[in-house]
Amino acid sequence: MTAPTPVAIFEELRFVWELMAAEYLFLLPFARRKSQWLRRTLAGVVLFSVLSQFYFPWQGFCQGVLPVPMADLFTGLWYVPLALATMLYSRVCFQITACDALYIGISGYAAQHLVYVTVHELLALDWYPQLTACLPLYALVSLAACGLLYGLLYRVMARPLSLCGGELNQDTTAHILHYVLLLAVLIFCTLSCQHLFHFDPAIRILSAQLGFLICAMILGIQYLSCRNILAQREQAVIHQMLRDGERHYTHSKELIEMVNRSVHDLKHTCQALRTMDEGERLAFVSELEQNVAMYRRLVHADNEAVNTILVEKTLSCEKEGIRLACSLGHLELDFLSLPDLYTLLGNAIDNAVEGVRNLPDPEKRVVQLSIQTSGGFVSIQTNNYYAGELTLENGLPRTTKRDPAGHGYGLKSIRYLARKYGGSMSVSARDGVFVLQIMLPVQS
Amino acid sequence: MRIALVDDNPQDAQVLQEYLDRFSREVGLEWSYAYYSDGQAFLDGDTCQFDLIVMDVDMPGINGIETARLLRQRDPDVLLMFVTNMPQYALAGYAVDALDYLIKPVAYGDFTLKLQKTLRYLRRDRTEWITLHTTGGMVRLEPREILYVESTLHYLTYHTWSGEYRVRGAMAEAERTLQGYSFARCSRSYLVNLRHVRAIEGEDVVVETVRLKMTRSRREEFLERFTRFLGGMEP
Numbered sequence: 001m002t003a004p005t006p007v008a009i010f011e012e013l014r015f016v017w018e019l020m021a022a023e024y025l026f027l028l029p030f031a032r033r034k035s036q037w038l039r040r041t042l043a044g045v046v047l048f049s050v051l052s053q054f055y056f057p058w059q060g061f062c063q064g065v066l067p068v069p070m071a072d073l074f075t076g077l078w079y080v081p082l083a084l085a086t087m088l089y090s091r092v093c094f095q096i097t098a099c100d101a102l103y104i105g106i107s108g109y110a111a112q113h114l115v116y117v118t119v120h121e122l123l124a125l126d127w128y129p130q131l132t133a134c135l136p137l138y139a140l141v142s143l144a145a146c147g148l149l150y151g152l153l154y155r156v157m158a159r160p161l162s163l164c165g166g167e168l169n170q171d172t173t174a175h176i177l178h179y180v181l182l183l184a185v186l187i188f189c190t191l192s193c194q195h196l197f198h199f200d201p202a203i204r205i206l207s208a209q210l211g212f213l214i215c216a217m218i219l220g221i222q223y224l225s226c227r228n229i230l231a232q233r234e235q236a237v238i239h240q241m242l243r244d245g246e247r248h249y250t251h252s253k254e255l256i257e258m259v260n261r262s263v264h265d266l267k268h269t270c271q272a273l274r275t276m277d278e279g280e281r282l283a284f285v286s287e288l289e290q291n292v293a294m295y296r297r298l299v300h301a302d303n304e305a306v307n308t309i310l311v312e313k314t315l316s317c318e319k320e321g322i323r324l325a326c327s328l329g330h331l332e333l334d335f336l337s338l339p340d341l342y343t344l345l346g347n348a349i350d351n352a353v354e355g356v357r358n359l360p361d362p363e364k365r366v367v368q369l370s371i372q373t374s375g376g377f378v379s380i381q382t383n384n385y386y387a388g389e390l391t392l393e394n395g396l397p398r399t400t401k402r403d404p405a406g407h408g409y410g411l412k413s414i415r416y417l418a419r420k421y422g423g424s425m426s427v428s429a430r431d432g433v434f435v436l437q438i439m440l441p442v443q444s
Numbered sequence: 445m446r447i448a449l450v451d452d453n454p455q456d457a458q459v460l461q462e463y464l465d466r467f468s469r470e471v472g473l474e475w476s477y478a479y480y481s482d483g484q485a486f487l488d489g490d491t492c493q494f495d496l497i498v499m500d501v502d503m504p505g506i507n508g509i510e511t512a513r514l515l516r517q518r519d520p521d522v523l524l525m526f527v528t529n530m531p532q533y534a535l536a537g538y539a540v541d542a543l544d545y546l547i548k549p550v551a552y553g554d555f556t557l558k559l560q561k562t563l564r565y566l567r568r569d570r571t572e573w574i575t576l577h578t579t580g581g582m583v584r585l586e587p588r589e590i591l592y593v594e595s596t597l598h599y600l601t602y603h604t605w606s607g608e609y610r611v612r613g614a615m616a617e618a619e620r621t622l623q624g625y626s627f628a629r630c631s632r633s634y635l636v637n638l639r640h641v642r643a644i645e646g647e648d649v650v651v652e653t654v655r656l657k658m659t660r661s662r663r664e665e666f667l668e669r670f671t672r673f674l675g676g677m678e679p
Contacts, residue, residue, distance in 0.1 A: 329538035363553035376643025424667035437675030441644040
C-alpha cells in the first residue's frame with residue numbers, strides 16, 4: 001500500500017474540520033455548554049483528525065477484499081459513522097437532547113456538503129483541477145468558502161437558535177424517528193450524488209446541482225422547523241394568558257354579584273334595625289363588626305392589584321374547602337404590568353391549589369403565599385403539601401397528565417415572566433412539601 | 445431544635461406546644477422549648493440558645509415588634525416568626541427580618557407547613573468553620589463572613605468583612621472548599637456568597653457595596669441559584 005499524498009491527507013482532515021465547524025456554528029448560539037467544553041472540543045478536534053486518517057487503511061481493505069462496484073460503495077460509507085460520531089460527540093461538550101444533537105448534525109452535515117460540492121467537487125475536480133496541486137492555496141480556498149458560507153448561515157440561524165432556551169425537541173420516539181429518517185435521507189441522497197459525480201463526467205454538473213439543492217432544501221427545512229417551534233411556544237404562553245384573563249373576568253363577575261347581594265341585604269338590614277329593640281340592635285351590630293373584621297383580614301395589602309387577586313383567590317379557594325394563607329410584607333410591584341402581575345400570582349396560587357385539591361387530610365389543604373421585598377428584590381414564595389410522586393425535569397415538575405401539550409404552562413408562564421423582568425424562578429419538592437420561589441429584581 | 449414561645453396568653457402558647465409535640469411525633473424531630481409571658485422576660489434570659497423565636501405581636505409592656513428590634517441588636521440571624529390577630533400589624537415584622545407570620549387562631553396544617561419552612565432555612569444557614577491556608581498563615585472563619593472570592597492567575601483572594609486573604613490556588617478549589625454554603629459563580633473570576641447579594645441591576649450583581657459583573661453565559665444559572673437560596677431550597 002502506497003503512502004497517501006499530502007493532498008489526500010488534507011482531504012480527509014478537511015472533512016472532519018469542515019463538519020465540526022459547521023456543527024459548531026449551530027451549536028454555539030443554541031446549546032448549553034458543559035463545563036470545560038472548550039477543552040473537550042479541542043480534544044474532539046484532535047481525536048477526529050486522527051480518526052479521519054483511518055480512511056486509508058479502510059480504503060485499502062475495501063479495494064483489496066471486495067469486488068469493484070462494492071469496493072467503491074463501502075469505501076464511501078466510511079464517512080457515515082465518522083459523521084455520526086462527531087454528532088454524538090457534541091453531547092460530550094454540550095447539554096442537548098439526542099433529538100437536538102441529530103438536528104444540529106443534520107444541519108451541520110448539509111452545510112458542510114454545500115462547501116464540499118462547490119469547492120471539492122466542482123472547483124477541485126471539474127473546473128480548476130490544478131488547484132489541488134498547490135496545497136496551501138487549496139486549503140485557503142476551502143477556508144474562504146467555509147468562512148463565507150458558514151458566516152452567511154450563522155447570520156440567518158443564530159438568532160432563532162439562541163431563543164430556544166437550549167432545547168428544541170424533547171426526546172420522544174416520534175421525534176427521534178423523524179430526525180433519524182431525515183438524516184438517513186440526507187446521507188443517502190448526498191452519497192448518491194457524490195457517487196454520480198465520480199461515476200460519469202458527463203453528468204457532473206447535474207449531480208452537483210442535485211447535491212447542492214438537496215442540502216439547501218434541508219437547511220431551509222431546519223430553519224423553518226426552528227421558527228415553527230418558537231412560534232408554537234409563544235402561542236402557548238399567550239393562550240395561557242388569555243385563559244387566565246377569561247377566568248379573571250368570570251371571577252370579577254361573581255364578585256360583583258356578591259356585592260349586589262350584599263347591597264340588597266343591607267337594605268333589609270336597615271329596615272330590620274329600625275324595628276329592633278336596643279338589646280337586639282347591639283347584638284346585631286356586634287355580628288356585623290365581626291364580619292367586617294373578617295373581611296379586613298382578607299384585604300390587607302398596600303397594593304390594589306394584589307388585594308384584588310388575593311381576595312378573589314381566597315374566596316374561590318374557600319369554595320373548595322382550601323385555605324389560602326397570605327403573608328405579605330412591603331410590596332413594590334409597580335414595575336410589573338397588571339396582566340403580568342395577575343398571571344404571575346394567579347398561576348402560582350393555582351399551581352399550589354392543584355397540589356392540595358385532592359389531599360384527603362383537611363388539615364393539609366392549605367396554600368401559603370408569601371410576598372415580600374427585601375433589599376433589591378421581590379420574593380414570592382408558595383408552600384403547599386402534595387401527595388404522590390413529583391419528579392422534576394428541566395427544573396419543572398414532569399406533568400402526569402395524559403395530554404402533556406396542554407398542561408404545565410402555568411409554571412412555564414411564570415418562568416417566562418420572571419425572566420422577562422430580569423429575575424428567576426425555581427421549584428423544589430421535598431418531604432411532601434412543594435415550594436415555588438420567584439425572585440424579581442426591583443426596578444425603579 | 446430549641447424554640448422560644450413568647451406570648452402574653454398562656455393558652456395560645458399551649459396550643460402551639462401541643463402542635464409541636466404532635467409534629468415531632470409525626471416527623472421524628474426533637475425540640476425543646478421555653479415559654480415567656482412577656483418580651484422583657486425573654487430578653488432578660490439567654491436568647492442565644494434558641495434556633496427559632498415564635499413571638500406574639502400584641503403584648504402589654506413591650507410589644508412583639510419592639511422586642512424583636514431589641515433582639516436583632518444582639519442577634520441578627522436567629523429565625524423569627526410572629527403570631528398575630530391582625531395581619532396589618534405583622535407588616536412591621538418584616539422590618540425586623542422576620543421569616544414569616546401566623547394568624548390566630550393558628551391551624552395545625554398552617555403551623556407545620558411554616559415549621560418545615562423554618563427547618564429549610566435552618567438547614568440552609570447552618571454554619572461551620574473552615575480553614576484557609578493563606579499566605580499570611582492559617583485562618584479559621586465561617587463561610588458567612590466571606591463576601592466573595594476573586595481568582596487571579598495563581599491566587600485566590602477571599603474578600604471578607606474583616607479583610608482580604610490571599611490563598612494560592614484556582615477557582616475550582618475555592619468552589620470545592622465552599623461547596624454547600626450557598627456560593628455561586630457570577631463570572632469566570634468571581635465566586636459570590638449569595639447571602640451577601642444586595643441587588644441585581646441589569647448585568648451587575650451588588651455584593652454588599654461591591655458591584656460585580658455577571659457574564660451572559662453564567663447569568664441564568666447564577667440567578668437561579670440565588671432564587672433557590674432565597675427560597676431556602678437545596679442548591
